Amino acid sequence: MAEVLVLVDHVDGEVKKVTTELLTAARRIGEPSAVWVGDGAENGKAALAEFGAEKVYTAPAELNDYVVAPTAELLAKLAQDKGAAAVLVSATAANKEIAGRTAVKLGSGVLTDVVDVTAEVVTEHSIFGGATVTHGRVKAGVPVVAVRPNSVVPEAASGAAAEEAVSVDLSDAAKGAKVVERVVEEQGERPELTEAAVVVSGGRGVGEGKFGVVEELADTLGAAVGASRAVVDSGWYPNQFQVGQTGKTVSPNLYIALGISGAIQHRAGMQTAKNIIAVNKDPEAPIFELADFGVVGDLHTVAPQLTEEINKRK
Numbered sequence: 001m002a003e004v005l006v007l008v009d010h011v012d013g014e015v016k017k018v019t020t021e022l023l024t025a026a027r028r029i030g031e032p033s034a035v036w037v038g039d040g041a042e043n044g045k046a047a048l049a050e051f052g053a054e055k056v057y058t059a060p061a062e063l064n065d066y067v068v069a070p071t072a073e074l075l076a077k078l079a080q081d082k083g084a085a086a087v088l089v090s091a092t093a094a095n096k097e098i099a100g101r102t103a104v105k106l107g108s109g110v111l112t113d114v115v116d117v118t119a120e121v122v123t124e125h126s127i128f129g130g131a132t133v134t135h136g137r138v139k140a141g142v143p144v145v146a147v148r149p150n151s152v153v154p155e156a157a158s159g160a161a162a163e164e165a166v167s168v169d170l171s172d173a174a175k176g177a178k179v180v181e182r183v184v185e186e187q188g189e190r191p192e193l194t195e196a197a198v199v200v201s202g203g204r205g206v207g208e209g210k211f212g213v214v215e216e217l218a219d220t221l222g223a224a225v226g227a228s229r230a231v232v233d234s235g236w237y238p239n240q241f242q243v244g245q246t247g248k249t250v251s252p253n254l255y256i257a258l259g260i261s262g263a264i265q266h267r268a269g270m271q272t273a274k275n276i277i278a279v280n281k282d283p284e285a286p287i288f289e290l291a292d293f294g295v296v297g298d299l300h301t302v303a304p305q306l307t308e309e310i311n312k313r314k
């Protein structure tokens with residue numbers, strides 16, 4: 001069975017959930033081989049084995065001294081050397097660039113923001129604010145696929161996770177942009193927005209200085225907090241929490257929209273959520289067209305009741 005390369009997302013040796021999703025998807029296509037760039041593989045190997053990685057290719061941390069290009073050169077080389085059937089990465093901003101560069105090097109094609117993928121590497125995409133579903137397939141060469149977090153339900157399956165050190169002779173071009181400093185984004189206890197299984201977002205309806213109501217509900221659910229652009233532009237909440245066309249794309253199991261109208265640009269970032277709950281005092285708000293469950297009411301009345309009720313039932 002042909003290998004399917006999965007680029008591992010990890011922090012300090014801990015494998016991110018999205019990688020377990022990619023390994024699950026990879027098993028549909030062929031035999032998953034995890035590609036670990038940087039240190040810490042010995043700590044993450046068990047998690048990779050648990051989700052079916054037959055091999056773990058470890059590449060030196062020096063590749064991360066430069067911006068994206070070295071990882072693309074590594075993936076392209078591995079895909080060629082190993083005769084890979086596909087390359088899967090998570091659809092983060094950096095990884096989408098890696099995916100594009102890898103596909104160029106392979107003379108193949110890239111499919112991004114994928115929400116599902118079949119054994120034949122036919123991909124599903126949700127576009128136009130979720131109004132249309134399209135399917136894609138790379139016609140030549142090794143398909144490179146960037147899958148959105150939370151799109152695939154991770155399923156455990158044991159793999160050998162046989163470790164093999166790999167490397168690549170970097171081109172001068174790949175060393176063009178050097179990383180001179182890394183700043184860890186302050187995040188607190190909440191899960192990362194793009195990976196969270198539950199997201200509670202607030203819009204202009206929340207009001208200035210009142211975001212505590214959103215945070216309290218989020219914390220009750222172990223959720224990430226999101227915000228509309230109206231909120232971010234007003235300076236009510238930091239911009240790394242913006243969801244939408246010009247913000248982050250989220251695909252959680254549950255998205256709760258508090259005081260968000262549901263503009264197309266906001267929907268573009270959250271419409272692939274599996275369940276959407278909206279609270280809005282305007283019954284005509286467009287968010288209700290998308291919502292699985294809608295509450296017409298004042299969020300400052302509804303959200304605290306919801307928080308209280310969930311706490312009671314815990």
Ligand SMILES: Cc1cc2nc3c(=O)[nH]c(=O)nc-3n(C[C@H](O)[C@H](O)[C@H](O)COP(=O)(O)OP(=O)(O)OC[C@H]3O[C@@H](n4cnc5c(N)ncnc54)[C@H](O)[C@@H]3O)c2cc1C
Pocket residue numbers: 202203204205206227228229230231242243244245246247248258259260261262263264265266269279280281282285297298299300
């Ligand atoms: C190029 C471009 C890119 C953009 N990118 C993004 C993006 O990435 N993300 C994004 O979000 N937007 C984006 N926008 C902006 C987008 O068009 C909307 O303006 C924005 O999403 C509106 O945010 P909102 O829903 O919070 O505010 P509003 O549209 O003002 O809606 C507020 C809602 O709150 C409700 N409300 C008010 N008070 C209460 C209350 N007490 N209880 C319950 N409900 C209440 C109102 O009925 C209303 O529906 C972009 C726009 C452009 C042009």
